[in-house]
Amino acid sequence: MTASAHPTIQSVIARYAGDATRLMDILIDIQEALGCLTHETTAAIAKELKVPQVTVEQTVSFYHFFAREPRGAFVVYLNNSVVAQFHGGEEVATAFEAAAGCRFGEVSADGVVGLFHTACIGMSDQEPAALINGQVFPSLTPDKARALVAGMRAGRTLEDLKGRDYGDGQNAHPLVRALVHNHIRRRGLTVFADYHPGEALAKVTGLSSGEVIAEIKLASVRGRGGAGFPTGMKWEFARRAAGETKYIFCNADEGEPGTFKDRVILTERPQMVFEGMAMAAYAVGAQQGILYVRNEYHYLRDYLEDVLAEMRAQHLLGEAICGVAGFTFDISIQYGAGAYVCGEESALIESAEGKRGEPRDRPPFPVEKGYLQKPTVVNNVETLCSAVQVMLKGPHWYNRLGTEQSKGTKVLCVSGDCERPGIYEVEWGFSVNDILALAGATAVQAVQVGGPSGACIGPEEFERVLAYEDLATGGSFIVIGPQRDLLKDVVLNFTRFFRAESCGSCVPCRALTGMAQVVLERIIDGKGTAEDVERLPSWQAIMRYNRCGLGQTALNPITSTINNFRSLYDGRLARGNPRFVPSFDLAAAVQDYEAAVGAGKD
Amino acid sequence: MASFVRITLDDRVYLAEEGAQLVAAAKECGVYIPTLCNYPGIPPKGACRICTVLVNGIPHTACTTKVVEDMNVVTTTPELEAFRTSIVEILLAEGNHFCPICERSGNCELQALAYRYRVPVSSFPYLFPTRDVEAWHPKLIKDHNRCIQCKRCIRGIHNAKGQAIFAFGKRGDKVVINIDRETSRDISDELAQQAMDICPVGAILRKGKGFDTPIGRRTYDHAPIGSEVAP
Ligand SMILES: Cc1cc2nc3c(=O)[nH]c(=O)nc-3n(C[C@H](O)[C@H](O)[C@H](O)COP(=O)(O)O)c2cc1C
Ligand code: SF4
Ligand code: SF4
Ligand code: FES
Numbered sequence: 001m002t003a004s005a006h007p008t009i010q011s012v013i014a015r016y017a018g019d020a021t022r023l024m025d026i027l028i029d030i031q032e033a034l035g036c037l038t039h040e041t042t043a044a045i046a047k048e049l050k051v052p053q054v055t056v057e058q059t060v061s062f063y064h065f066f067a068r069e070p071r072g073a074f075v076v077y078l079n080n081s082v083v084a085q086f087h088g089g090e091e092v093a094t095a096f097e098a099a100a101g102c103r104f105g106e107v108s109a110d111g112v113v114g115l116f117h118t119a120c121i122g123m124s125d126q127e128p129a130a131l132i133n134g135q136v137f138p139s140l141t142p143d144k145a146r147a148l149v150a151g152m153r154a155g156r157t158l159e160d161l162k163g164r165d166y167g168d169g170q171n172a173h174p175l176v177r178a179l180v181h182n183h184i185r186r187r188g189l190t191v192f193a194d195y196h197p198g199e200a201l202a203k204v205t206g207l208s209s210g211e212v213i214a215e216i217k218l219a220s221v222r223g224r225g226g227a228g229f230p231t232g233m234k235w236e237f238a239r240r241a242a243g244e245t246k247y248i249f250c251n252a253d254e255g256e257p258g259t260f261k262d263r264v265i266l267t268e269r270p271q272m273v274f275e276g277m278a279m280a281a282y283a284v285g286a287q288q289g290i291l292y293v294r295n296e297y298h299y300l301r302d303y304l305e306d307v308l309a310e311m312r313a314q315h316l317l318g319e320a321i322c323g324v325a326g327f328t329f330d331i332s333i334q335y336g337a338g339a340y341v342c343g344e345e346s347a348l349i350e351s352a353e354g355k356r357g358e359p360r361d362r363p364p365f366p367v368e369k370g371y372l373q374k375p376t377v378v379n380n381v382e383t384l385c386s387a388v389q390v391m392l393k394g395p396h397w398y399n400r401l402g403t404e405q406s407k408g409t410k411v412l413c414v415s416g417d418c419e420r421p422g423i424y425e426v427e428w429g430f431s432v433n434d435i436l437a438l439a440g441a442t443a444v445q446a447v448q449v450g451g452p453s454g455a456c457i458g459p460e461e462f463e464r465v466l467a468y469e470d471l472a473t474g475g476s477f478i479v480i481g482p483q484r485d486l487l488k489d490v491v492l493n494f495t496r497f498f499r500a501e502s503c504g505s506c507v508p509c510r511a512l513t514g515m516a517q518v519v520l521e522r523i524i525d526g527k528g529t530a531e532d533v534e535r536l537p538s539w540q541a542i543m544r545y546n547r548c549g550l551g552q553t554a555l556n557p558i559t560s561t562i563n564n565f566r567s568l569y570d571g572r573l574a575r576g577n578p579r580f581v582p583s584f585d586l587a588a589a590v591q592d593y594e595a596a597v598g599a600g601k602d
Numbered sequence: 603m604a605s606f607v608r609i610t611l612d613d614r615v616y617l618a619e620e621g622a623q624l625v626a627a628a629k630e631c632g633v634y635i636p637t638l639c640n641y642p643g644i645p646p647k648g649a650c651r652i653c654t655v656l657v658n659g660i661p662h663t664a665c666t667t668k669v670v671e672d673m674n675v676v677t678t679t680p681e682l683e684a685f686r687t688s689i690v691e692i693l694l695a696e697g698n699h700f701c702p703i704c705e706r707s708g709n710c711e712l713q714a715l716a717y718r719y720r721v722p723v724s725s726f727p728y729l730f731p732t733r734d735v736e737a738w739h740p741k742l743i744k745d746h747n748r749c750i751q752c753k754r755c756i757r758g759i760h761n762a763k764g765q766a767i768f769a770f771g772k773r774g775d776k777v778v779i780n781i782d783r784e785t786s787r788d789i790s791d792e793l794a795q796q797a798m799d800i801c802p803v804g805a806i807l808r809k810g811k812g813f814d815t816p817i818g819r820r821t822y823d824h825a826p827i828g829s830e831v832a833p
Pocket of ligand 3: 752755805
């Protein structure tokens with residue numbers, strides 16, 4: 001660390017008033033200024049914040065995007081998710097390596113290009129994609145990769161490399177200027193319906209907080225983040241929780257591979273999300289909101305800040321919202337730094353407090369003790385949008401959409417082997433076949449519904465419907481064509497993902513993910529035994545006692561494919577024989593030796 | 603004033619202190635719930651999961667659960683016992699545990715649980731990870747091979763100024779315990795001993811200490827772990 005780094009560190013920390021709970025912001029800003037966070041840098045940060053260095057290191061070393069040494073003038077994070085690999089991710093990676101003259105995980109000798117892999121970046125509808133110095137470069141090809149590296153070496157700027165071929169909708173907004181496309185293929189009646197900011201809040205502020213919660217309950221809005229918890233009940237708990245200070249969090253961590261709806265909602269409907277947060281604040285009695293956004297969507301920062309400023313100017317945020325004295329609520333944005341588990345609500349809160357994203361033991365639940373130990377509501381981006389439409393159009397209207405136990409619409413993220421990947425907002429109750437038809441998927445081996453933590457189903461189950469009571473999904477819907485090696489291209493990739501993303505706290509989650517990977521690799525290599533295939537599902541009984549959903553579902557890719565695609569496993573066992581059980585043939589093993597020493601003859 | 607409430611442990615009714623930690627309350631009642639990452643007097647962290655019990659039919663870690671009136675707790679079922687055995691086996695296969703050469707042998711909670719659950723060898727794939735032994739500290743040795751990441755040292759050991767000495771580094775199966783060079787600089791021999799004692803295994807050692815207790819007089823030489831609670 002150079003001497004000139006010190007003033008930077010001091011000024012950044014001063015910006016956050018030396019508050020150690022703002023460590024994530026501090027680290028992100030310092031890394032932006034200095035390029036990386038070395039051991040010397042964390043020592044200086046620790047000193048300034050008056051906390052032990054190991055505590056700072058504990059946070060820094062948890063997150064994937066914090067660099068411990070320089071990662072190059074241009075840092076390429078190439079996605080290596082299942083969908084990226086389907087669409088030629090490997091060839092793009094090879095082209096990057098050849099052009100840069102270094103391997104992934106390294107920086108080129110001239111220090112210009114650093115190549116790194118990263119998990120799903122929320123661009124499954126336009127893969128392979130990479131983040132380069134925070135900007136998204138979607139739909140890459142080997143040619144594009146070579147041209148990008150040549151441009152970097154020729155001294156071109158990031159803006160220049162990006163070009164002006166901006167995506168549709170607000171992706172072309174002057175504050176966004178992203179190459180990203182929305183690919184909204186079907187606008188439904190909730191999130192992507194007509195919307196005018198402020199109408200819902202105007203209505204809400206005419207009601208009591210109890211009445212607002214009653215409407216949300218009557219509509220049976222359930223969480224869209226995956227768990228499906230009734231939203232009205234959550235707000236009610238937080239409203240009843242003791243204390244004056246309360247928080248509303250919007251969860252935009254969106255890390256489940258194959259999911260990208262929150263990115264599109266934040267691009268096209270940010271006002272609706274913020275309005276939903278303000279509504280929740282009114283219902284619960286909260287004063288402060290935090291939008292927690294994954295680092296991959298950092299390119300939306302200036303735009304989202306601008307939307308917030310505009311809403312303050314319109315009295316939809318800030319003091320006396322909609323002219324109601326005493327209704328004060330404002331929103332700030334918290335960025336993550338690359339950790340899937342931070343999407344789990346209590347890990348999200350820990351992260352927002354500047355710590356490693358380790359889920360908390362529950363109870364207490366966030367609605368009782370959340371951010372800074374105060375009652376906190378955590379809702380998904382889409383949940384908040386649904387709540388806005390319920391308040392505008394009424395619970396009875398909402399109840400007419402969907403199925404018995406799943407009301408309203410769901411925004412699906414369709415990707416993989418289909419003609420039209422993208423966003424489909426449908427009413428709950430569409431079947432898998434319906435979605436496949438909409439997306440133009442004709443030859444299908446399997447569909448991964450709900451991401452890696454969901455289920456992998458085959459054609460005999462394609463009449464099943466998307467609903468909390470049947471196939472629940474947070475949105476991810478990955479189509480897997482017949483040309484794919486399901487075990488190697490999909491199951492192994494997902495298993496590696498969970499292994500890398502475990503926070504490491506619970507014994508089964510930390511250790512069994514790696515052990516499962518070892519066994520799976522053995523099977524894929526043709527060295528597995530029937531016993532291996534039997535015992536992998538039995539580990540599920542151990543995993544269910546993990547603390548959070550990550551560990552509880554981390555073996556789902558394996559167990560659901562053993563259930564539904566058993567023959568793929570059996571066909572790969574050693575000697576191709578599903579009954580093969582390993583036993584040690586002593587005579588065969590020592591045959592050479594016996595021949596050499598002439599033993600066993602008499 | 604502590605108030606006592608009725609709770610049911612394995613179909614028997616007891617009086618227990620409301621709000622007390624379930625592990626401790628069960629112990630008072632003479633019911634043993636195995637623990638590994640729990641340590642009396644420091645905040646619990648449900649990390650090892652071995653204390654998992656059924657509270658009103660739902661699995662909860664007993665170290666992080668508080669006593670409430672009328673709770674119905676099942677502390678042992680064949681599935682729970684199989685799960686606990688698996689935890690011990692997984693830990694043995696995850697790190698590098700060579701009991702015969704370990705300073706902690708005979709006083710080690712993991713080894714004692716392995717005896718209790720009759721685990722001579724793990725049935726899980728041994729990972730044989732490459733891990734360091736750190737000896738730079740003037741008073742402490744950190745043998746990462748034996749660390750089970752229970753966080754007892756992180757939660758329980760602070761210097762004279764109340765500052766943390768230990769913390770996690772990294773995540774997933776790469777997590778390590780780091781020792782802070784500054785805050786651990788001037789620790790007393792007593793604190794070094796406390797750090798060694800709070801560690802359930804032989805991952806924190808005091809320099810110049812080890813194999814103090816002869817075989818035959820070590821904690822678990824005569825009776826299995828848990829027998830101090832329920833013989
Ligand atoms: C490993 C893990 C990752 C998660 N990731 C997300 C996420 O990215 N976004 C989200 O909204 N919920 C995520 N969740 C669910 C949250 O814990 C929480 O249930 C949700 O944010 C609550 O909002 P809702 O009720 O509106 O769905 C995740 C859960 C787990 C266990
Ligand atoms: S289940 Fe896995 S990710 Fe969740 S708390 Fe446990 S170790 Fe961490
Ligand atoms: S060093 Fe010991 S006390 Fe600390 S986490 Fe490792 S096993 Fe637990
Ligand atoms: S003793 Fe309760 S989880 Fe470890």
